[in-house]
Amino acid sequence: MKNFTSFADAGDYKTLLQQALEIKANPFGYQHIGRNKTVGLIFFNPSLRTRLSSVKAAYNLGAQAWVLNAGADSWTLEMADGAVMNGGTQEHIKEAIAVMSQYCDVLGVRTFPTLKDREADYSEEVFNKILKYATVPVVSLESATLHPLQSFADLITVAETKEKERVKVVLTWAPHVRALPQCVPNSFCDWFSEVDWVDFVITHPEGCELDPKFTKGARIEYDQKKALEGADFVQAKNWSSYQDYGQVISNDPSWMLTPEHIAGTNDAKFLHCLPVRRNVEVSDAILDSPNSLVIQEAGNRVFSMQTVLHELLK
Amino acid sequence: MKNFTSFADAGDYKTLLQQALEIKANPFGYQHIGRNKTVGLIFFNPSLRTRLSSVKAAYNLGAQAWVLNAGADSWTLEMADGAVMNGGTQEHIKEAIAVMSQYCDVLGVRTFPTLKDREADYSEEVFNKILKYATVPVVSLESATLHPLQSFADLITVAETKEKERVKVVLTWAPHVRALPQCVPNSFCDWFSEVDWVDFVITHPEGCELDPKFTKGARIEYDQKKALEGADFVQAKNWSSYQDYGQVISNDPSWMLTPEHIAGTNDAKFLHCLPVRRNVEVSDAILDSPNSLVIQEAGNRVFSMQTVLHELLK
Amino acid sequence: MKNFTSFADAGDYKTLLQQALEIKANPFGYQHIGRNKTVGLIFFNPSLRTRLSSVKAAYNLGAQAWVLNAGADSWTLEMADGAVMNGGTQEHIKEAIAVMSQYCDVLGVRTFPTLKDREADYSEEVFNKILKYATVPVVSLESATLHPLQSFADLITVAETKEKERVKVVLTWAPHVRALPQCVPNSFCDWFSEVDWVDFVITHPEGCELDPKFTKGARIEYDQKKALEGADFVQAKNWSSYQDYGQVISNDPSWMLTPEHIAGTNDAKFLHCLPVRRNVEVSDAILDSPNSLVIQEAGNRVFSMQTVLHELLK
Structure with missing residues (x-):
């Protein structure tokens, strides 16, 4: 593993998943790998998990x-090559990233999409500059289009919870009050469409189609009820439109996940990357039910990251 | 010890105090307790000490x-149960606290009172939610009504400084330009009214009475001069009104502690939790005198916290 | 070494430089020095490097x-002795620094000049208060007039890169869009005018003279081209006026360093403390050339600091 920015970087996902489960079982057993190493984490946007x-x-x-x-702690960064920096930006990302690479052994970076310029976002303009200028391995802490550490944590959660060989996993769109990035659903598709023990189904209102580059031909079912039938795991998430880029196409509250929606599933476990808007995306009854895995899922963020750091530092 | 939020949580205060003095004498001698442990600290408000x-x-x-x-680093938190989160709050405290519990072994949290809704503040509505949702031990870094780590540090400071068996300790109200919480004086009373080698006296202008739940029948003397007579230790602190909740009842500058006020004491040592408004709450002459213990007192914040962490992690 | 605030504090610079090169060669070889030690870092202003x-x-x-x-994390600090603190400041620097000294073994502090009150800035009013109230060694992370860790890193960079015994080092003023402090050039002069294997030349537009206290009689050449002739190392940096204090005296774009300017040098290596305004202070062609040492120079900030910490903690 050279960097970690997408499913493709994961190499053989089965090996990586196995490694994650071993690390989770013995979290302090690999400290020879981290000794004298420093992990640098750069946030251009808020973050908790x-x-x-x-x-x-x-x-x-x-x-x-x-x-x-x-931004808050340091200087405003210039992203454009060849810029004459006589305006508000104080440091070019070229220097900033090359310099920070010298203060750590792995660099984690979170950027966010503009949600205005689809070409810039989907070409990962900013993140690719970071990859270009970094001289240490880079981990995406969420880029303009993907959130691979989240999807890897989701995979760990499903793998350690499932009670049968094959499982049906459904990604369902959910309403929200704001226009959100497509990173989490893109990434969920990027990963789960590749897992050979998963029957993967995507459901959302028409017009909310994700970039086919990430859905990779997975089954899209516009009827949410039909999509959820027999599901073992349901991941709910809002996203804004990829077609009509960054726009809120639907607020349809009937898509909010409630016990009624779950009725036709195979007693499905519930996933959400958090933060979740309670009673907007998902009802309290779902989030507070014993089938909700959201806390365990967030807990697995430690082990998806630790596994990736282990790979990059070993 | 399960959590640390008040004097009651301290268990036998004599044992805890003894432990603190041993830890202060040998601060690095207990590292087997902290090995592979992480302390999470969440601030809803500024903090230095x-x-x-x-x-x-x-x-x-x-x-x-x-x-x-x-807030600044992460998401705006929703506190209300059952909220339909279609407004400004981005994450429910239920998820936030449960999630953060998985990223640490002890969770320290600072909240502040509203100073508007006494019932909400004095029922510790917010802090009790944190206790409810946390899955690791919680340490109060100051709640709506109490600041136990400060009071424990005060106790360490008095115990290590006193030169005779019994001492008279006086808590005196002091003027300020803003309406401040009652946490520090409440907590000081909560602790010092229970110490069997302390004669504890509270003095403040009429109308500044604290909640009797915390003063526990301690002597209240409205005449500051009389209260200070023969005092061995004086803790000065402003607080806003408990009765006329959150209001500034008095600005009376004659309550500002000066050498004149100290004249009738037993060469009293001076305490203040800091930050202190110089020449408003207390004069330079007091703060800069050799009898001032305020720096040592702040230094003991390390050992009150370390002792609590030691108890919770051992 | 008691504190580290200027070249004078460095003691014998040759010994310190030698130590830095040894530490860089073996960065983890001195951990017995840092065991159980804590370095406190206080920023009154943004910082990356x-x-x-x-x-x-x-x-x-x-x-x-x-x-x-x-400020952002803690309380607004009062700097004036004897202040009646009934305004916006919440804590006096006297307490703040004495308290923080108890939470660490070395205290690093960054302050910035006012650029309005030259006497206050050049007497290091604020930094001297910090030195006065600190009870642990203090490292300047940049003060009102100096930035010694930067200059020490510059010295390490020149020393490890130079290919002959004596080298010519030129500090050249560069244009900028804002009024910047004189710290970096002052400090560069403070150090490089003392190095016995350096021929040191300063070049800038007339009116941009630095405080002679720091230039110490070094050669000042107003003709940039002449100054750069035969240079082995060129450090570019903008600064505002010392004479007409804090004012921008020149924006003359002809001072921006480009390959043309470098033509007469001895294939000079290029230095800049960063952040740099590309194509305002220095052209892309210089910054992106193999002769640019700016990233290596920023990397050496680790070793200048580590060497200073080693001296102060050993």
């Missing part, structure tokens, strides 16, 4: 960590 | 630490 | 670190 689970993952591995709130 | 002394306490104990500025 | 390189230096040395954004 990613920030803290990444720090904990570094600590478990016997490594140190630092966190930088880009 | 609590933030840094807690981090140092974790380090002394051989543990790691992370600090989260709730 | 200083913040992160200082944390990394502490980690390399086996020490722990904490970072405080003064």
Whole structure:
């Protein structure tokens, strides 16, 4: 593993998943790997789970960590090549990333999409600059289009919870009050469409289609009820439109997941990457039911990160 | 000890005090307790002493630490049960606390009172939610009504400084320009009214009475001069009104502690939790005198926290 | 070494430089020095390099670190002696620094000049208060007039890169869009005018003269081209006026360093403390050339700090 930015970087996902389960069973057993290593974490946007689970993952591995709130703690970054920097930006990302690479052994970076310029977002313009200028391995803590540590944690959660060989996993769109990135659903598709013991189904209102690059031909079922039939795991998530880029196409409250929606499933376990808007995306009854895995799922963020750090530092 | 939120949680205060003095004498001698442990610290409000002394306490104990500025670093939290989260709040405290519990072994949390809704504040509505949703031990870094780590540090300071068996300790109200919480004086009363080698007296202008739940029948003397007579230790602190909740009842500058006020004491040592408004609450002459213990007192915040962490992690 | 605030504090610079090169060659070889030690870092202003390189230096040395954004994380500080604190400031620097000294073994502090009150800035009013109230060794992370960790890193960079015994080093003023402090050029002069294997030349537009206290009689050449002739190393940096204090005297774009400017040098290596305004201070062609040492120079910030911490903690 050179960097970790998508499913493709994971290499053989079965090996990586096995490694994650071993690390979870013995979280402090790999500290020779992290000794004298420092994990740098840069956030261009707020974070709770990613920030803290990444720090904990570094600590478990016997490594140190630092966190930088880009912007608030340091300087405003210029992204454009060839810019004449006589305006508001104070430092070019070229220097910033190359410099920070010297203060750590792995660099985790969170960027967010513009949700305005689809081409810029989907070409991962910013993240690719980071990859270009970094001189240490880079971990995506969420980029403009993907959130691979989340999807890997989801995979760990499903794998350690499932009670039969093959399982049906459904990704369902959910309503929200704001226009959200497509990173989490894109990434969920990027991973789960490849898992050979998963029957993967995506359901959302028409017009909410994700980039086919990530859905990879997975079954899309516009009838939510039909999609959820017999499901073993349901991941709910809102996203804004990929077609009509960044727009909120639907607010349809009937898509909010409630016990009624779950009725036709195989007593499905419930997933959500968090933060979740209670009683907007998902009802309290679902989130507070024993079938909800959301806390365990967030807990597995430590082990997805720790496994990735282990691979990159070993 | 299960959590640490008040004097009652301290168990036998004599044993805890003894432990604190031993830890202070040998701060790095207990690192087997902190090994592979992480202390999570969440601040809903600014902090200097609590933030840094807690981090140092974790380090002394051989543990790691992370600090989260709730709000600035992460998401806006919803506190209400059953809320339909279609407004400004982005994550429910139920998830936030349960998730963060998985990224640490002890969770320290600072909340502040509203100073508007006495019932909400004095029922510790927010802090009790945190206790309810946490799955690891919780340490109050100051709640709506109490600041037990401060009072424990005060007790350590008095215990290690006193030169005779019994001492007279006076808590005196002091003027301020803003409406402040009652946490520190409540907590000081909560602790010092229980110490069997302390004669405890409270003095303040009429109308500044604290909640009797915390003063526990301690002597209240409205004449500051009389109260200070023969005092061995004086703790000065402003607080807003408990009766006329959150209001500034008095600005009376004659309550500002000066050498004149101290004249009738037994060469009293001076305490203040800091930050202190110089020449408003207390004069320079008091703060800069050799009898001032305020720096030592702040230093003992490391050892009150380290002792509590030691109890919770051992 | 008692504190580290200027070249004078460095003691014998040759010994310190030698130590830095040894530490760089074996960065984890001195962890007995940092064991159970904590480095406190206080920033009154944004920082990227200083913040992160200082944390990394502490980690390399086996020490722990904490970072405080003064103001944002904690309380507004009062600087004036004898102040009646009934306004916006919440804590006096006297308490703040004495308290923080108890939570660490070395205190790093960054302050910035006012650029309005030259006497206050050049008497290091704020930094001297910090030195006065601190009870542990203090490291300047940049003060009102100096940035010694940067200059020491520059010296390491030149020393490890130079290919002959004596080298010509030129500090050249560069244009900028804002009024910047004089710290970096002052400090560069403070150090390089003392190095016995350096021929040191300063070049800038007339009116941009630095404080002679720091230039110490070094050669000043107003003709940039002439100054650069035969140079082995060129450090570019903008600064505002010392004479007409804090004012921008020149924006002359002809001072921007380009390959043309470098033509007469001895294939000079290029230095800049960063952040740099690309194509305003220096052209892309210079920054992106193989002769640019700016990234290596920033990397050496780890080792200048680590060497200083080693001296102060040993």
